[in-house]
Amino acid sequence: MSTFFNLTDGWSKATSKGITEIEQIDEFVKAYNDEDHCPPLTPWSIGRDSNVVNSDFERIPQAILYRQSSMYDNYFSKTQRWLGHVTSINDASFSAVLQDLTAGGTNELAEFDLEEVSDEDVELLQKGAAFYWSIGYSHENGQISKKSIIRFRRIPAFNQADYDEILDRVSELKNSLIWD
Amino acid sequence: MNAPLYGEAEITLIGTGGYGESILLFLNNEDWIIIDSCVEPGNNYPASLQYLKSIGANLDKVVLVICTHWHNDHIRGISQVIKECINAQFCFSRAHDREKFLYFVSSDYQKSNYDRLNSSSLEFVDSLTELAKRSGRAITALENKILYNQGNCHVYALSPSEFTMEAFDNELAQLIPGINPNIKAIRQTPNARSVAIYVKIGEHAALLGADLEVSSNNKEGWLNILDNSLVVGNGKKASLFKISHHGSGNGYHERIFQELLHPNPVSKLTPWNKADGLPDPQMLGVYLTHTDQLYMTAPYISKSPKKRDKSIEKLIKSMNYELSEIKYKKGIISCRIKIDDIGDTWRIILRENSLKVEHD
Numbered sequence: 193m194s195t196f197f198n199l200t201d202g203w204s205k206a207t208s209k210g211i212t213e214i215e216q217i218d219e220f221v222k223a224y225n226d227e228d229h230c231p232p233l234t235p236w237s238i239g240r241d242s243n244v245v246n247s248d249f250e251r252i253p254q255a256i257l258y259r260q261s262s263m264y265d266n267y268f269s270k271t272q273r274w275l276g277h278v279t280s281i282n283d284a285s286f287s288a289v290l291q292d293l294t295a296g297g298t299n300e301l302a303e304f305d306l307e308e309v310s311d312e313d314v315e316l317l318q319k320g321a322a323f324y325w326s327i328g329y330s331h332e333n334g335q336i337s338k339k340s341i342i343r344f345r346r347i348p349a350f351n352q353a354d355y356d357e358i359l360d361r362v363s364e365l366k367n368s369l370i371w372d
Numbered sequence: 373m374n375a376p377l378y379g380e381a382e383i384t385l386i387g388t389g390g391y392g393e394s395i396l397l398f399l400n401n402e403d404w405i406i407i408d409s410c411v412e413p414g415n416n417y418p419a420s421l422q423y424l425k426s427i428g429a430n431l432d433k434v435v436l437v438i439c440t441h442w443h444n445d446h447i448r449g450i451s452q453v454i455k456e457c458i459n460a461q462f463c464f465s466r467a468h469d470r471e472k473f474l475y476f477v478s479s480d481y482q483k484s485n486y487d488r489l490n491s492s493s494l495e496f497v498d499s500l501t502e503l504a505k506r507s508g509r510a511i512t513a514l515e516n517k518i519l520y521n522q523g524n525c526h527v528y529a530l531s532p533s534e535f536t537m538e539a540f541d542n543e544l545a546q547l548i549p550g551i552n553p554n555i556k557a558i559r560q561t562p563n564a565r566s567v568a569i570y571v572k573i574g575e576h577a578a579l580l581g582a583d584l585e586v587s588s589n590n591k592e593g594w595l596n597i598l599d600n601s602l603v604v605g606n607g608k609k610a611s612l613f614k615i616s617h618h619g620s621g622n623g624y625h626e627r628i629f630q631e632l633l634h635p636n637p638v639s640k641l642t643p644w645n646k647a648d649g650l651p652d653p654q655m656l657g658v659y660l661t662h663t664d665q666l667y668m669t670a671p672y673i674s675k676s677p678k679k680r681d682k683s684i685e686k687l688i689k690s691m692n693y694e695l696s697e698i699k700y701k702k703g704i705i706s707c708r709i710k711i712d713d714i715g716d717t718w719r720i721i722l723r724e725n726s727l728k729v730e731h732d
Contacts, residue, residue: 272684290695292678297414299390300678300695327687340691347486354482361478361497362471368504371470372511 268339271328276302278321286317290325308342316344373721375427376708381525381573383580384706385614386410386419387642387669387726390698392445394420395580395614397571399525401711404434406457407569407580409450409495413700418449421456423704431457436520436527438513439464440567440582442496445644451498454508462503463511463519464496465532465565467541476544513567516602524711526572528603531584532565535591540565563617564592570603570610574711577608579632581616586625598627609634612707612718618644619651619659629662638718640667640705645698649673656729666729667720669703701725 276288284307290300304325309317316323322345330339350358375398376382382398392410399405406420424431434457440446454462467473477500480493503510511519513529514537520527532540566582587593590600594616597604604610611634617623619641629637639659644650649672651659659666677685678697688695703726710716722728 270683270687272680272687289698294684295680298678298700299413299698301698302693302695327684327691327693329687338687338691340693347483350479350482354485357485358475358478358482361481362474365474365478365497365500365504366471368507369500370507370509372509 266330266332268326268328268330271326274300274325276323276325278317278319278323281306281317281319288323293324304342308340309344310342313342313344316346321345373427373706373723375429379710379712380708381576381711382706382708383571383578383612383614384423384704385640385642385669386423386702386704388412388419389643389670389673389701390445390645391700392448393642393669394418396420396423397527398429399520399527399571399573400523402433403436403520403522403525404429405436405438405520405527406434406453406460407438408440408446408582409437409448409453410445411449412702416449418453419702420449421453432459434460436460436511437462437499438519438567438569439496439499440569441465441563441565442493443563443583446583447495449495451495451502454499454502458506461509461511462499463513463529463567465513465537465540465567467544468537469541469544472541472544472548476548479548515596515600519569524572524574528570528572530568530570530597530601530603531582531593532567533592533596533600535589535596536564536593539592566616568594568597568616573709575714576612576709576711576716577610578612578614579604579610579628580614581623581628582614583617583623585617585620585622594623594625594628598625598631604632610637612638613640615639615641615651615659617650618642619655621652621655624655624658626662633662636663636665638665638667638707638720639663640669640707642669642703643672645673645675645701649675660729660731664731665720667705667722668727668729669705670701670725671727673699673701703727 271294273293274290275293276290278286278288280287285303285305287301287303290302292298292300306317313323324343324345325340327338327340330337378401380398382396384396386394386396388410391413393408394410395407397405397407404424409418409420411418421431424434437450437453437457437460439450439462454460477493477497481497484494500510513519513532515529515531515533517529518526519529563583563585564587566584568582568584569580571578571580585593587595590596590598609632613633615623639662641651653672656666675696677688677695702724704723705726706721706723707718708721709718
């Protein structure tokens with residue numbers, strides 16, 4: 193819960209200097225979306241990473257909502273987390289192999305209803321796509337409910353440095369190995 | 373278990389259930405060849421190296437590492453194998469256009485900067501990088517090619533065919549522009565590119581089927597070997613068979629038994645407990661019509677949820693999710709034979725969960 197208080201402090205500092213201090217809000221929202229600290233509990237943040245939220249105006253409501261909800265002791269308990277990879281997609285469901293991020297060890301197979309994928313993530317649902325799945329008890333605004341959250345991963349497109357690295361690697365492997 | 377005796381050859385199959393398989397060959401009294409790699413989940417150390425160390429073998433004597441294809445169950449840990457086996461050459465199937473091939477795997481590998489689990493080529497490029505550090509030899513596997521030739525022991529690639537690799541060239545041309553950092557690259561025909569292997573040991577021979585399947589086109593897969601191979605056929609039959617593709621129906625053709633194998637061959641396979649699971653019990657029945665020497669590295673494993681904290685189990689159940697564990701079940705089947713004794717037969721050593729399959 194220390195993260196929670198730090199976030200609240202961060203909000204206080206941000207508001208005391210005005211919401212034009214977008215960098216603090218960025219940090220605030222980034223921490224809020226951090227898988228390791230606070231799983232997303234709001235429709236706005238499900239399936240969304242801070243680095244793909246393009247508009248500053250889109251970031252603010254998340255922070256405001258968090259500030260409002262932070263009047264209560266909001267947290268997730270008894271959580272279990274997996275990293276999944278989509279193996280097949282059917283009419284109403286998709287199948288995945290799951291890697292246990294909580295306990296490690298062996299992998300699992302599971303099937304999910306397509307309805308569990310948020311609208312924002314539907315375009316990311318493809319064979320081979322990676323996603324996080326978290327389940328647990330959400331303690332939100334004094335209420336306890338069971339939650340299942342699926343968030344598909346977003347990785348930025350390759351930049352120039354990536355392409356440089358790719359070509360350097362090709363050159364290195366081509367020249368250093370003896371090919372027959 | 374001890375290392376093979378002088379004059380003996382060995383073919384060992386390691387299976388893990390849903391986490392892959394690996395084969396080790398001991399040939400010409402001194403050389404080891406490792407085909408494919410698998411690891412224990414959570415441990416991540418190659419089972420092949422674990423085995424060699426357990427019998428006191430010298431890793432410097434591993435002369436060749438073969439990657440039959442890039443499926444995770446055949447490649448996990450192979451870069452560690454290349455790293456530790458400092459004298460090993462590395463053999464794999466690749467597109468003819470080397471530069472295009474390297475660009476594809478390098479681009480796929482680049483995704484690991486953002487998400488290691490999204491890169492299908494991680495192990496493969498790590499292997500090439502390890503090999504490059506010592507200016508090692510990268511050998512292309514292709515039908516009819518000899519991969520090892522020492523004394524009276526020879527190892528040949530029976531696949532992939534030229535036709536298959538031309539198709540791979542075309543596939544790469546389509547895959548490269550669409551490389552998407554968010555998803556694993558889905559290659560369409562990896563099993564067709566599997567490297568099936570014929571091992572000649574003195575007067576004995578073995579056929580190792582990798583994950584090769586039967587295609588409707590006799591220019592690729594098993595039909596290509598049966599109809600067009602320059603290595604097998606013409607009475608050159610094997611007495612040991614590593615059944616292809618975990619005993620699946622699409623890896624089977626009765627002509628394999630009729631034309632490439634002696635009657636009642638020692639046959640071994642690794643089960644695959646993902647999805648519907650392999651082999652289908654019906655297929656085991658089919659294999660038992662060809663041999664009464666059928667071995668598996670592990671028994672069938674019924675599907676069940678993973679054991680975890682009771683409160684989490686209860687939560688999963690209450691939310692109506694049905695999860696099934698991909699169980700880790702390791703088994704080792706070692707087969708040894710005297711290289712120069714034409715009358716010798718394979719001695720089978722079963723370890724851990726491996727078993728002989730009997731008629732019901």
